[in-house]
Amino acid sequence: MTEPADLLLTNATVHTLARPDETHEAVAVRDGRIVRVGDAFKVSLLRGVETEVIDCGGGVVLPGFVDAHTHLEMVGRHLVHADLRGVDSPAAAVDRLRERAAETDGPVLGYGYDESTWDEARYLTRADLDSVTEDRPVVAFREDMHTASVNSVALDRYRAAMPDGDVHTEDGEPTGVVVEEAVGPLFDAFDPGVAETADLVRAAQERANALGVTAVHDMCRGSHKPRVYRDLDDAGELTLRVRINYWIDHAAAVVETGLRSGHGSEMVEVGAIKSFTDGSLGGRTAKLTEPYADGDETGQWVVDPEELAEEVDRAADADLQFTAHAIGDAAVDATLDVLADHDAERLRHRVEHAELLPDDLVERFAEVGAVASVQPNFLKWAREGGLYESRLGERRREVMPFRDLLDAGVPLAFGSDCMPLDPLFGVQQAVTAPEARQRLSVTEALRAYTLGGAYAAGAETEAGTVEPGKRGDLVVLADSPWAVDGDQIGDIDVTHTIVDGAVVYRDG
Numbered sequence: 001m002t003e004p005a006d007l008l009l010t011n012a013t014v015h016t017l018a019r020p021d022e023t024h025e026a027v028a029v030r031d032g033r034i035v036r037v038g039d040a041f042k043v044s045l046l047r048g049v050e051t052e053v054i055d056c057g058g059g060v061v062l063p064g065f066v067d068a069h070t071h072l073e074m075v076g077r078h079l080v081h082a083d084l085r086g087v088d089s090p091a092a093a094v095d096r097l098r099e100r101a102a103e104t105d106g107p108v109l110g111y112g113y114d115e116s117t118w119d120e121a122r123y124l125t126r127a128d129l130d131s132v133t134e135d136r137p138v139v140a141f142r143e144d145m146h147t148a149s150v151n152s153v154a155l156d157r158y159r160a161a162m163p164d165g166d167v168h169t170e171d172g173e174p175t176g177v178v179v180e181e182a183v184g185p186l187f188d189a190f191d192p193g194v195a196e197t198a199d200l201v202r203a204a205q206e207r208a209n210a211l212g213v214t215a216v217h218d219m220c221r222g223s224h225k226p227r228v229y230r231d232l233d234d235a236g237e238l239t240l241r242v243r244i245n246y247w248i249d250h251a252a253a254v255v256e257t258g259l260r261s262g263h264g265s266e267m268v269e270v271g272a273i274k275s276f277t278d279g280s281l282g283g284r285t286a287k288l289t290e291p292y293a294d295g296d297e298t299g300q301w302v303v304d305p306e307e308l309a310e311e312v313d314r315a316a317d318a319d320l321q322f323t324a325h326a327i328g329d330a331a332v333d334a335t336l337d338v339l340a341d342h343d344a345e346r347l348r349h350r351v352e353h354a355e356l357l358p359d360d361l362v363e364r365f366a367e368v369g370a371v372a373s374v375q376p377n378f379l380k381w382a383r384e385g386g387l388y389e390s391r392l393g394e395r396r397r398e399v400m401p402f403r404d405l406l407d408a409g410v411p412l413a414f415g416s417d418c419m420p421l422d423p424l425f426g427v428q429q430a431v432t433a434p435e436a437r438q439r440l441s442v443t444e445a446l447r448a449y450t451l452g453g454a455y456a457a458g459a460e461t462e463a464g465t466v467e468p469g470k471r472g473d474l475v476v477l478a479d480s481p482w483a484v485d486g487d488q489i490g491d492i493d494v495t496h497t498i499v500d501g502a503v504v505y506r507d508g
Contacts, residue, residue: 004048064214066453069415076200126176
């Protein structure tokens with residue numbers, strides 16, 4: 001006799017995402033694995049006395065979302081400190097920081113401002129932040145985390161540790177704007193301890209589950225997150241799967257301890273070794289082949305190609321996946337050259353962001369076999385008058401050509417980089433992208449946010465589609481992304497999130 005299921009999802013449209021347009025009516029999960037997908041009657045035969053039955057109210061069941069590039073503690077910081085996302089002017093950002101200053105007697109920290117969306121499109125300055133308080137450090141991190149703004153107290157306290165070339169000046173005086181390596185001392189100064197990191201991760205985990213996220217690939221640098229994730233896993237408190245991508249700073253320790261990509265538990269595993277090549281378009285530090293449209297510079301190397309090649313060699317020799325941040329076309333080109341010397345497909349080597357991609361780089365991506373770990377939510381900057389137009393001019397049409405990448409056979413893994421962490425917002429951006437070469441169908445975008453992330457982790461046989469034998473990681477949506485206008489996809493509510501067959505989020 002067939003054992004009863006632990007969980008049934010019924011009265012639903014189940015999009016398996018395994019084959020085009022394949023749908024069913026119900027799903028059954030037992031011992032954390034999907035055991036049956038089919039019509040409601042056949043699935044109901046697995047109902048037992050103790051089976052939990054969720055009536056989905058006609059909603060849509062999908063594989064759980066996999067965020068292939070995020071920083072969970074940063075999501076937590078948005079929730080705990082001053083959240084500067086969505087403010088519409090420097091004055092509004094300063095007001096938000098003043099509110100935070102009234103809540104704490106310590107440093108005043110804000111996260112997520114994006115000056116490219118303001119009518120007064122400029123970075124926050126020392127003068128702005130001195131008006132918040134003149135006796136405590138005030139730091140406002142730009143959304144991309146490659147740029148920060150500081151007040152005079154913070155500048156005086158941390159300036160000595162900042163490289164001169166990364167501190168903006170005007171008439172020889174620091175403006176309070178710092179970029180790239182100069183941001184590092186600020187990260188170090190306000191690095192949370194173990195207990196605070198755990199609080200930030202718990203807050204971020206709750207938010208992620210509410211958005212249907214069941215797994216993340218988290219980028220970890222100089223953080224207590226690896227310990228916190230394992231502690232939460234041991235305590236049974238982890239409600240999403242975590243793949244830890246260790247910064248290159250930790251590579252020697254990872255190799256020395258004999259870790260390999262994929263090592264770990266069902267909930268926490270070793271991922272890739274991660275490095276930078278260039279900076280960001282917002283900070284004009286992404287490395288381009290031609291100058292910026294709004295400046296004479298072509299960006300900068302954070303790690304030059306020769307050093308990157310050495311880093312990839314060390315990781316690949318230890319059977320570790322490698323992932324490189326590369327945004328500008330010069331940086332992506334150099335990164336693909338390095339990865340071409342390795343079996344990129346075997347270890348699923350990745351390029352993070354890969355924003356500016358002329359046609360020849362799309363073809364190169366396909367030849368190399370690397371994973372494009374990309375952020376569809378960044379397409380919010382591709383609209384008329386947006387950041388990409390101001391930085392790149394007509395080259396904005398070459399930004400994030402998801403359609404071309406997919407047609408060329410390049411594996412796409414969608415993530416958020418927590419700008420914002422919201423898969424349905426990202427899907428909306430991909431479906432409504434302004435250029436045909438950027439635009440995906442609903443199904444293609446959802447697969448990139450589910451199966452794509454699983455593939456990037458070498459787990460496509462375990463997750464990413466709704467099929468018998470795969471993990472019981474599922475999300476239930478109130479409405480169908482296929483049935484609403486593209487610009488309404490981000491407004492669809494998540495009603496349930498299920499990890500390992502257990503409900504970890506329930507709306508209401």
